[in-house]
Amino acid sequence: MQIHSLITDTESLEKLCERLARSDFVAVDTEFMRENTYWPDLCLLQVASREEAAAIDPKAEGIDLAPLLELLVNNEEVLKVFHAGGQDIEIVVNLTGRTPHPMFDTQVAAMALGLGEQVGYSNLVESLLGRSLDKGARFTDWARRPLDKRQIDYAIGDVTHLAELFPKMLDRLMKTGRGAWLDQEMERISDPANYLNDPATSWKKVKVQSRKAEVLGRLKALAAWREVEARSKNLPRGRIMKDETLADVAMHPPADQDALGKVRGLSPAWRTNDIGGRMIEALGHARPLPPDEMPARDERSPGLGREGALVADLLKLLLKIRARESNVAPRLVARSEELELLAAGRREGLSILEGWRYEEFGRDALDLVEGRLAFAIRNGKLVMTRTEVESVS
DSSP, X not given: OEEOOOBOSHHHHHHHHHHHTTSSEEEEEEEEEOTTOSSOEEEEEEEEOSXXXXXXXXXXXXXXXXXHHHHHHHOTTSEEEESXXXXXXXXXXXXXXXXXXXXXXXXXXXXXXXXXXXXOHHHHHHHHHOOOOOOTTTTSOTTSSSOOHHHHHHHHHHHHHHHHHHHHHHHHHHHHTOGGGGHHHHHHHTOGGGGOOXXXXXXXXXXXXXXOHHHHXXXXXXXXXXXHHHHHHXXXXXXXXXXXXXXXXXXXOOSSGGGGGGSTTSOGGGGTSHHHHHHHHHHHTOOOOOGGGOOOTTTTSTTOOHHHHHHHHHHHHHHHHHHHHHTOOHXXXXXXXXXXXXXXXXXXXXXXXXXXXXXXXXXXXXXXXXXXXXEEEETTEEEEEESSSOOOO
């Protein structure tokens, strides 16, 4: 594989992308910093095909990333390969409003191959390629210039290994007939909505010890205000106000701005500064959360009583057994929320009752819930037994 030096000009990038456009896939990785910012600060982009690999410096003076972004989001002939690509994809969405497409994530593929639920990149490389990765430059300051050779070699190494991993994993998937298992997951991670932070829904990520509509309404207003403040200042949300403080203010709203000086977690300066005034204004516009937006009493176990919770536990045990037998990560087959919905009586709209998931697990899960399947101990081993005539699919 040909390894290029760092690309720092648009003309070289255009020529690279013209060659990559003739490949069947391109491995992609990024290096970024976001400890002190709301938006990730893109510091390096790495790409590799079977034939070549390169790192692109987005901070180079005058460089235009348009050729690379065109390849990532508009070229449907080239598959884009990531490993645990959520944050890399988020960067592309921030730049273009779109996700790379079509897309393949080797961490998701590893679940279908029984290599673990969230297998790390270094473990995957060691398992499939028999190599140990140099992690020495992992926590380097990628924003500092110039980048040294060790940093560049480390960064390009990530995509060269990824370009080797992908064909091996694809071959295994084809041999096991599990390629189709990934279609739904790949489409899910291709949805741009997964990477956009909507101020109107940001309150759902904040834990608060109350289900009162008034409290949740204030929480919604405050979380939206914080999101807008963080974006405008390009600061992490926690630098504006920590979640704990946000929840506390929603539950115990101050009478006026002067009272902000007594709120734990806020500086006394909030009594008189502009940001304190904007927060009080946001609180003043808060309205009780409408009934149709109220969260379920227990979103993980909607309508699930004590007996239903026991059934959900049995389903989770069954999932572990079937996943072990099939050598697949349980999380790829079913999530806890779906098992709890099935135990609570839901039958519509569950992915475990459709397609390959139904064949691998859903049929038995339904039989267990409806009393046609039971656990038993035989010769010291846990086994499944039919309690009546086997269900007809």
